[in-house]
Amino acid sequence: MTRPPLYTRRPFLAGLLRQLPLLVVLLTVGTGLLMVTFEHWRRGLVVVGLALVGGGVLRLLLPLRRVGFLAVRSRPVDVVLLVGVGVLLTAFTLAIPGG
Template identity: 75%
Template sequence: MTRPPLYTRRPFLAGLLRQLPLFAVLVVVAVGLAMVALEHWRRGLLVVGLALVGAALLRLVLPLRRVGFLAVRSRPVDVVLVGGAGVALTVLVLTVPGD
């Protein structure tokens, strides 16, 4: 006899597990913003930009049932918008003259 899937046995746990990619991205963004608040703005914004690029990569490779709330629009639109924002922020941080 096979066990029923997790989303029928424990829907709350299944919902939390589905949001792990978004949670990981939010944790990295929070670390980056904390760095900005502690006056390490260049490194902090670099971390935020790389977190956005990571979110785009997660959206690109994960199936829809695993990506959670990282899926807002269609896959190509999500990847282009989030990845583009991450690349733009990263390039901007790296090209602004130093202190």
């Protein structure tokens, strides 16, 4: 006898688990913004940029049923936008002199 899938047994829990990639990205961005608030702006913005790159990698590697609200558009558009903005933010942050 096989057990029914999690989304039929516990739909709320299955929905929460599906949003874990987005939660990880948002918590990391929040940590970076907290660092910016406490005057570690360069490290904080690098953390935010790397969180966006990580979100792009998660969007690229995870199947659609596991990626949750991290999937907004088509996969190529999501990946290019997340990775592109993350790399640009990190590069601009590290290019500003006087750190």
